Amino acid sequence: MAIRIGIYGYGNLGKGVEASIAQNPDMELVVVFTRRDPSTISIKTSTAKVMNIKDCASMKDQIDVLILCGGSATDLPVQGPEMAAMFNIVDSFDTHANIPQHFAEVDAAAKKAGTVGAISVGWDPGMFSLARVYSSAILPEGESYTFWGKGVSQGHSDAIRRVEGVKDGKQYTIPVESALEAVRSGKQPQLTTREKHTRECFVVAEEGADLNKIENDIKTMPNYFSDYDTTVHFISEEELKKNHSGIPHGGFCIRSGVSGFEKENKHVIEYSLKLDSNPEFTAGVLVAYARAIYRLSQEGVSGCKTVLDIAPAYLSPLSAEELRKSMV
Amino acid sequence: MAIRIGIYGYGNLGKGVEASIAQNPDMELVVVFTRRDPSTISIKTSTAKVMNIKDCASMKDQIDVLILCGGSATDLPVQGPEMAAMFNIVDSFDTHANIPQHFAEVDAAAKKAGTVGAISVGWDPGMFSLARVYSSAILPEGESYTFWGKGVSQGHSDAIRRVEGVKDGKQYTIPVESALEAVRSGKQPQLTTREKHTRECFVVAEEGADLNKIENDIKTMPNYFSDYDTTVHFISEEELKKNHSGIPHGGFCIRSGVSGFEKENKHVIEYSLKLDSNPEFTAGVLVAYARAIYRLSQEGVSGCKTVLDIAPAYLSPLSAEELRKSMV
Numbered sequence: 001m002a003i004r005i006g007i008y009g010y011g012n013l014g015k016g017v018e019a020s021i022a023q024n025p026d027m028e029l030v031v032v033f034t035r036r037d038p039s040t041i042s043i044k045t046s047t048a049k050v051m052n053i054k055d056c057a058s059m060k061d062q063i064d065v066l067i068l069c070g071g072s073a074t075d076l077p078v079q080g081p082e083m084a085a086m087f088n089i090v091d092s093f094d095t096h097a098n099i100p101q102h103f104a105e106v107d108a109a110a111k112k113a114g115t116v117g118a119i120s121v122g123w124d125p126g127m128f129s130l131a132r133v134y135s136s137a138i139l140p141e142g143e144s145y146t147f148w149g150k151g152v153s154q155g156h157s158d159a160i161r162r163v164e165g166v167k168d169g170k171q172y173t174i175p176v177e178s179a180l181e182a183v184r185s186g187k188q189p190q191l192t193t194r195e196k197h198t199r200e201c202f203v204v205a206e207e208g209a210d211l212n213k214i215e216n217d218i219k220t221m222p223n224y225f226s227d228y229d230t231t232v233h234f235i236s237e238e239e240l241k242k243n244h245s246g247i248p249h250g251g252f253c254i255r256s257g258v259s260g261f262e263k264e265n266k267h268v269i270e271y272s273l274k275l276d277s278n279p280e281f282t283a284g285v286l287v288a289y290a291r292a293i294y295r296l297s298q299e300g301v302s303g304c305k306t307v308l309d310i311a312p313a314y315l316s317p318l319s320a321e322e323l324r325k326s327m328v
Numbered sequence: 329m330a331i332r333i334g335i336y337g338y339g340n341l342g343k344g345v346e347a348s349i350a351q352n353p354d355m356e357l358v359v360v361f362t363r364r365d366p367s368t369i370s371i372k373t374s375t376a377k378v379m380n381i382k383d384c385a386s387m388k389d390q391i392d393v394l395i396l397c398g399g400s401a402t403d404l405p406v407q408g409p410e411m412a413a414m415f416n417i418v419d420s421f422d423t424h425a426n427i428p429q430h431f432a433e434v435d436a437a438a439k440k441a442g443t444v445g446a447i448s449v450g451w452d453p454g455m456f457s458l459a460r461v462y463s464s465a466i467l468p469e470g471e472s473y474t475f476w477g478k479g480v481s482q483g484h485s486d487a488i489r490r491v492e493g494v495k496d497g498k499q500y501t502i503p504v505e506s507a508l509e510a511v512r513s514g515k516q517p518q519l520t521t522r523e524k525h526t527r528e529c530f531v532v533a534e535e536g537a538d539l540n541k542i543e544n545d546i547k548t549m550p551n552y553f554s555d556y557d558t559t560v561h562f563i564s565e566e567e568l569k570k571n572h573s574g575i576p577h578g579g580f581c582i583r584s585g586v587s588g589f590e591k592e593n594k595h596v597i598e599y600s601l602k603l604d605s606n607p608e609f610t611a612g613v614l615v616a617y618a619r620a621i622y623r624l625s626q627e628g629v630s631g632c633k634t635v636l637d638i639a640p641a642y643l644s645p646l647s648a649e650e651l652r653k654s655m656v
Contacts, residue, residue, distance in 0.1 A: 019589045023468045100652050120656055129656040130640055137616040137643035140351045261347045265604035276593035288465040306656050312458055313636040315465035324428050328448050328457040328634050
């Protein structure tokens with residue numbers, strides 16, 4: 001019998017999860033929960049229902065794992081513990097500083113209910129967390145580096161759009177190639193914020209707006225842009241739509257370390273991602289961990305987990321024997 | 329109290345393990361077992377003993393994990409089950425085709441004795457196995473590619489040295505850059521053996537040897553060279569010693585996959601290693617998994633494990649709380 005999945009929230013991430021489930025024959029989408037009127041939502045999976053989130057409790061016995069597809073700012077901190085009280089859950093909570101608190105809250109709810117929750121599943125946090133932990137355990141004397149991009153930062157794009165005179169805009173975070181090369185060489189450089197990433201903005205200005213002022217307002221914006229070398233391009237609305245409507249992303253997680261009694265040998269471990277669609281890739285990670293969570297739940301495990309707590313074999317549809325034969 | 333480690337076999341790998349233990353303050357080298365006369369062996373760790381392997385049973389209660397540093401051809405198939413009957417063990421068994429059998433034998437011995445064994449720990453198998461399993465679970469529709477090098481292949485270097493007229497030699501396996509680029513582009517190319525790697529040989533010929541014949545004998549050698557584009561350089565003994573005495577290696581494990589209902593988005597996951605010393609890096613992996621095995625044993629687990637069966641958090645000296653705070 002297939003693993004029965006529910007999706008909670010049907011934005012870009014929820015749609016990505018739906019598409020990913022279709023790639024996994026051992027899984028079945030049962031229901032999409034939405035805050036909107038279900039009759040206004042059209043999904044691709046003809047065998048699945050669409051229901052309002054307020055009716056989710058009625059599906060308690062028909063879902064093996066509920067994948068939460070809301071945002072980290074306000075949705076997941078509430079939905080995580082609430083849903084873990086009824087379902088096995090997976091979420092992509094990505095506010096790094098609040099992970100310990102979110103973990104504690106989901107853990108308490110899940111332990112009480114006898115469910116399993118996996119939080120902060122995605123690529124950073126998620127696959128990059130794995131890369132950091134594996135590589136620093138293997139090379140304890142060294143430095144870890146994380147670079148993001150080239151990709152669209154939603155937060156920075158939003159910040160641009162709040163600038164006076166800006167009609168629309170997209171921001172790309174770009175790792176500095178020379179910094180990447182210095183890290184890969186094994187030199188273990190100390191890099192400032194400015195040396196690691198540049199920011200490139202594509203801006204559609206409102207008619208008659210002061211372009212110089214917009215450019216200056218963006219480049220000097222604290223937290224978002226002032227610590228970076230930022231480029232601003234003014235383009236037409238058509239051009240923005242045509243060339244910048246995708247949501248690509250990616251990044252590099254690099255560990256540079258030494259070995260030997262004289263620290264005479266250098267080693268570089270690099271994990272990198274190049275993603276056409278940030279939400280669809282994240283969805284793929286969520287779905288693989290939904291499989292893991294289902295299996296853990298079947299074993300009687302309860303409580304909250306991160307990617308660090310889950311053995312890799314749980315993610316694969318293959319059996320342990322098949323994995324040893326074909327993948328080790 | 330530190331985790332007490334024994335090393336079984338003191339070649340390049342055993343020496344690498346000794347150096348790696350010195351980088352891990354939660355570990356302590358207790359003893360090195362050798363086949364040779366212990367009085368002829370000088371180790372770097374002044375607090376550790378050197379003993380003959382025939383006396384290893386006497387150390388049963390003084391070692392938490394025994395790291396087996398023998399070869400996969402004849403040592404580990406025997407030593408793995410034998411030692412798992414007395415100790416928690418970690419080995420780097422790397423004959424891919426025989427992993428299921430080795431697993432079964434170590435598993436039987438370990439379950440009977442109540443010990444834990446981790447086999448095939450290193451980088452391939454090992455870290456590359458992890459890369460293959462994680463990436464194919466996340467991107468189920470795609471292709472996986474493994475490239476090795478640039479690095480010294482011990483087996484191919486040995487094969488060169490068996491050629492008539494060859495005094496000494498080293499062989500480098502080199503991934504073909506254009507093939508790597510094609511894979512990274514997301515094209516999912518079908519690649520032949522010849523298209524993926526080239527082989528470069530540095531050969532010291534015996535005086536008066538027929539160089540053309542040596543070159544031809546190498547290039548046409550079945551299994552080792554005939555399926556590859558091979559280059560042969562004749563150099564002096566001094567040059568070999570000066571420029572080719574290291575044992576660097578590395579490689580690339582790449583997954584190229586698609587997402588979306590129309591398979592419209594491409595994603596590339598790349599895990600790569602650039603290693604100055606193949607045995608010292610492998611040693612770092614063995615030592616991190618020794619920590620994991622010790623913890624599993626403390627939890628009452630027994631039997632054989634591969635890297636796929638062990639949750640990443642077990643490898644790190646940090647606690648689960650510290651990991652969530654600083655690494656997720």
